[in-house]
Amino acid sequence: MRAFFRAVARIISGIVAELSDQNAYRRHLAAHGAVHSPDEWRRFQDEHAAAHSRRARCC
């Protein structure tokens, strides 16, 4: 039972991380071999924004 709840918690935190772009940022850091910094975050935002703002959201 505890394992089940742990798995559920892991999935929820994963979804939150995906929706809040935390995962995307982690991938960005890994791809650029960079570490987190305010400037790096802003670079990510600017790069990510171009793709993100082209995504349609449904009605």
Place this chain on the structure above:
Amino acid sequence: MRRILGRILWAGISLAAAFSLGTVARSQGEPVNSTWLVIASVCTYLVGYRFYASFVAARVMALDDNRATPAERLRDGHDFEPTNKWIVFGHHFAAIAGPGPLVGPTLAAQFGYLPGFLWIVIGATLGGAVQDFVILFGSIRRDGKSLGQIAREEVGKVGGFTALITVLLIMIILLAVIGLVVVNALKGSPWGTFTIAATMPIAVFMGLYLRYWRPGKVVETSLIGFVLVMASVFGGQAIAQSPTLAPWFTYSGVALAAGLIVYGFFSSALPVWLLLAPRGYLSTFVKLGVVVLLAVGIIFLRPELKLPPFTRFVDGTGPIFAGKIFPFCFITIACGAVSGFHSLISSGTTPKLLARERHAMAVGYGSMLLESFVAVMALIAAASLQPGVFFAVNSPAGVVGTTPAAAAATISGWGFPVTAAEMQTLARDAGEQTLFYRTGGAPSLALGMAQIFASSGIGRALLAFWYHFAIMFEALFILTTLDSGTRVGRFMLQDMLGEVWPKWGQTNWKPGMLTTSAVIVAAWGYFLYQGVVDPLGGINTLWPLFGIANQLLAAVAFCVGTTILVKSHGARYMWVTCVPLIWLVVVCFVAGWQKIFSPLPALGFLAQADQLAAGPQSADTAALIFNARLDAAVTGIFLVLVATILIDSIRVWMGILGGTRKAKSTETPFVPTRLAEES
């Protein structure tokens, strides 16, 4: 033994689905508890997922977990990344679920709860979820390409270009109609207007906070944003009760529409990080939270449905929108049953994240079933209102009478008793001046949700808070769809213009950016204004137009899906996509034809224009005549565009099936996966 137990379990679920569907369908005249709708829908989804989706996955698509997906093959750390199935599920669901599954079922409840309910459940299981699944599959097998690209490669250049134009036009109508829903919800409501207006500086604050003060702390920023938004919901009450401040936030429909148009322009032109991104985060979390809250509320509080299963308006004389149950019930509910717009998401980000092919079933088919369940919950919330109240809120003054007494008398005369005093008390409890003529679906849905939440015992005295909380929730993510849609529309227009003059394709070229933003905003703003000044409330005109457009896009997606299936299996499995395609084509073309040519002025655009032309003339009348003819032309353009892609697709299918054309597929060759089993 496990196999036998499994069969017994599935037999039990199937029987529960059949029994509860039967109970809902047979309940003529007796009140039905919403629990039956919940059981009927959930059991039908489970059976559909276990048997139909599995069949499509195994036999029709032959999903293969040994085949590397684009996320693995093209992994780049940006767009393509193998991701946990349930995380992709959450991401995909957040992208497909917008205001449509909430508003459409609420409006269609004018026919009673039963037709909408059956269409939502059956339409999603056999149509909408299949569309999302097939397009997701098609995109996974084609390097995550978009619907337009797949249409161009599989059907032909004409089909691809038609799909692009159709999407742009649908976007314009969609943005106008959801803008109208917000305007109608906030018209004359200082509490609602203050709350929604406050979300804009809150979003800008979040943007600055995330950019400069706490870079990268999205969850923290979203939590702060949520607290501020909740404070604005409470603050709105103080504003509404203040004789000095209330007039500052009390606006007419035209003024609110102008505000939305200005907002749309700025949201398209401003940097994404400042407004769009923080608002997107906030709206996504609020949306998911409220959907869960509503599900918990309905499951535990089990409200009784007060609307009848069928109303007298199945004959087409409904006050909310004109038209008979066929085809208009199936047009009014698009999102929640079949939504063509989903095909853009299924061929957008999602295929680039799937780690295994078989995950497409849970993500593509399963997410749509969940959205369908959201639509069922919205229908329950609307149908739990007293019918008289439901029609008083949703009927325009042009139909029921311009005074509360006249409106109450008209609605009571239909057999749905309601009094002006009763509505006045309800409006006071909800913290509003009036609840008459609040067309658009959002206010009645908010009222239904508020009554469900307030009946929990802990919140009976908080009806006004829950009502405005629900309005805030609806408006927040409608505006998110509006601002991101405006931007997407701008990019699409820039892409198209860029084909002619490459400079226009550069998204950072300021003159191009400002001009295309203005063109897109002006396009949807025009239709929004037209809806606001429409004497029948605008929803009667714009929502069916949007429904037709959205379902026609689904027809385009099914054309593409059928082409893919015909190229893989010949005629053997083409029924999987052809049956919903035929249904949608019949529904959309009948609805489109009636909207253009019906001799009834309440239904047909041309008849409406003729009726206006025969009456006394003024500048306003001339504008209304022009608008009716424009709407007829737009509907006609939609039908011609989809007929074009349909004919093009049939030509391809007949060529392949007749042996005169080679079944050349653009599917990427098989590459074995190297991902470990656990991903």
